[in-house]
Amino acid sequence: MGKALEGVKILDMSHVQAGPTCTQILAWFGADVIKVERPGVGDITRGQLQDVPKVDSLYFTMLNHNKRSITLDTKNPKGREVLERLIKTCDVLVENFGPGVLDRMGYTWERIQELNPRMIYASIKGFGPGPYEDCKVYENVAQCTGGAASTTGFRDGPPLVTGAQIGDSGTGLHLGLGIVTALYHRTKSGKGQRVTVAMQDGVLNLARVKMRDQQRLKHGPLTEYSQHGEGIPFGEAVPRAGNDSGGGQPGRILKRKGWEKDPNAYIYFITQAPVWDAICDVIGEPGWKTHPDYAKPPARLPRLNEIFGRIEKWTMTKTKFEAMEILNNYDIPCGPILSMKELAEDKSLFATGTMVEVDHPTRGKYLSVGNPIKLSDSASEVKRSPLLGEHTDEILREVLGYPADEVAAIKAAGATTPPKKAAAE
Numbered sequence: 001m002g003k004a005l006e007g008v009k010i011l012d013m014s015h016v017q018a019g020p021t022c023t024q025i026l027a028w029f030g031a032d033v034i035k036v037e038r039p040g041v042g043d044i045t046r047g048q049l050q051d052v053p054k055v056d057s058l059y060f061t062m063l064n065h066n067k068r069s070i071t072l073d074t075k076n077p078k079g080r081e082v083l084e085r086l087i088k089t090c091d092v093l094v095e096n097f098g099p100g101v102l103d104r105m106g107y108t109w110e111r112i113q114e115l116n117p118r119m120i121y122a123s124i125k126g127f128g129p130g131p132y133e134d135c136k137v138y139e140n141v142a143q144c145t146g147g148a149a150s151t152t153g154f155r156d157g158p159p160l161v162t163g164a165q166i167g168d169s170g171t172g173l174h175l176g177l178g179i180v181t182a183l184y185h186r187t188k189s190g191k192g193q194r195v196t197v198a199m200q201d202g203v204l205n206l207a208r209v210k211m212r213d214q215q216r217l218k219h220g221p222l223t224e225y226s227q228h229g230e231g232i233p234f235g236e237a238v239p240r241a242g243n244d245s246g247g248g249q250p251g252r253i254l255k256r257k258g259w260e261k262d263p264n265a266y267i268y269f270i271t272q273a274p275v276w277d278a279i280c281d282v283i284g285e286p287g288w289k290t291h292p293d294y295a296k297p298p299a300r301l302p303r304l305n306e307i308f309g310r311i312e313k314w315t316m317t318k319t320k321f322e323a324m325e326i327l328n329n330y331d332i333p334c335g336p337i338l339s340m341k342e343l344a345e346d347k348s349l350f351a352t353g354t355m356v357e358v359d360h361p362t363r364g365k366y367l368s369v370g371n372p373i374k375l376s377d378s379a380s381e382v383k384r385s386p387l388l389g390e391h392t393d394e395i396l397r398e399v400l401g402y403p404a405d406e407v408a409a410i411k412a413a414g415a416t417t418p419p420k421k422a423a424a425e
């Protein structure tokens with residue numbers, strides 16, 4: 001089986017998490033991703049949160065599968081020559097440097113178009129054009145400025161960031177979609193284009209339902225929020241909703257058997273209207289099926305605390321598997337809280353390739369999350385991340401066509417090695 005993006009060459013100047021997430025997905029689908037890294041240092045994440053001394057961190061290895069690495073000093077004249085040849089050779093350039101970095105290197109969009117009019121130039125920045133465009137941004141800054149944090153957590157607590165990396169990885173996924181869209185457009189126009197995604201915009205897009213609620217506030221209280229049933233008035237902005245469901249079917253995280261000792265002994269329970277009768281039977285409240293205070297969804301909304309309290313009395317008597325089995329028999333939507341440990345041991349995730357074991361020359365075997373997007377007619381395998389500069393020679397010779405003497409000249413000029421420090425006076 002072939003790979004969907006075979007033949008697409010990506011000049012990957014991305015670093016940390018947001019850009020690498022994007023190029024990793026493209027690499028899984030078969031694009032040739034050439035990661036340009038600063039000589040001697042490489043992507044900063046290689047050395048961050050290291051669990052094994054002097055070995056590429058899991059932070060790096062889990063975000064850079066299936067790529068090739070070339071070290072190149074883009075401030076060295078010979079290095080710039082090589083970079084320009086890469087720009088002329090590749091289809092897509094991906095970067096998520098701080099604002100203005102590539103322009104300062106001399107590679108404005110105008111210059112890139114001169115070098116290669118078919119080039120798709122894809123960037124992630126923290127903010128779009130406006131008052132904050134020059135700011136550097138990391139994950140949690142994006143979660144806070146994109147509306148996620150103000151709507152996450154409990155009403156009487158501070159705003160919360162989530163563990164899912166919606167700012168970095170979420171924006172990387174948006175960028176990936178922008179790139180394949182631009183590649184598709186190029187098949188008709190013959191021209192490249194600029195693709196940009198701001199992390200604030202990506203998070204806001206993912207928090208879209210909260211912008212829905214912001215507008216609903218003008219027309220009255222948000223009746224599905226627990227706060228409504230508790231008689232607490234709403235303010236001017238969407239409040240934090242705890243674990244209330246963000247959709248039209250009320251839901252809660254409820255304790256299950258063993259909650260006293262196990263921090264993850266909880267289950268998400270959704271009181272979907274069509275299965276209300278089944279819920280009443282399961283929890284032992286058959287009278288609620290016809291009682292005017294409980295029978296219809298609008299009557300239930302002001303009583304959610306009481307209703308979920310009763311359901312929790314039932315879930316507290318069941319283990320995760322017992323509850324899942326009983327509830328799924330009745331098509332009652334529910335989800336146990338799964339820990340990272342449980343997910344790392346879940347054989348069914350390995351069977352689909354969503355979890356994979358990878359072998360690395362200096363680290364040995366480690367687990368990674370594989371490609372969550374499955375295509376029926378295109379293969380997607382996970383190969384280990386490259387060592388720093390592992391493919392420098394191969395890329396210079398095979399991708400860029402430099403003869404041996406020119407490769408030697410590039411190296412002698414210091415284009416692939418760290419700049420020498422000036423001797424102390």
Ligand SMILES: CC(C)(COP(=O)(O)OP(=O)(O)OC[C@H]1O[C@@H](n2cnc3c(N)ncnc32)[C@H](O)[C@@H]1OP(=O)(O)O)[C@@H](O)C(=O)NCCC(=O)NCCS
Pocket residue numbers: 015016017018019036037038039072073074075096097098099101104105124125126135136137138139168
């Ligand atoms: C993530 C971020 C905050 C990191 O900031 P940083 O560590 O200060 O790095 P920057 O991207 O600003 O700058 C990189 C520098 O390295 C230099 N550099 C990078 N690769 C190089 C290479 N191969 N050779 C020579 N220099 C190189 C750049 O020229 C730049 O130097 P300059 O500032 O003198 O022009 C910043 O890159 C950023 O805001 N990115 C956009 C938003 C984003 O993606 N954030 C999430 C990251 S997961």
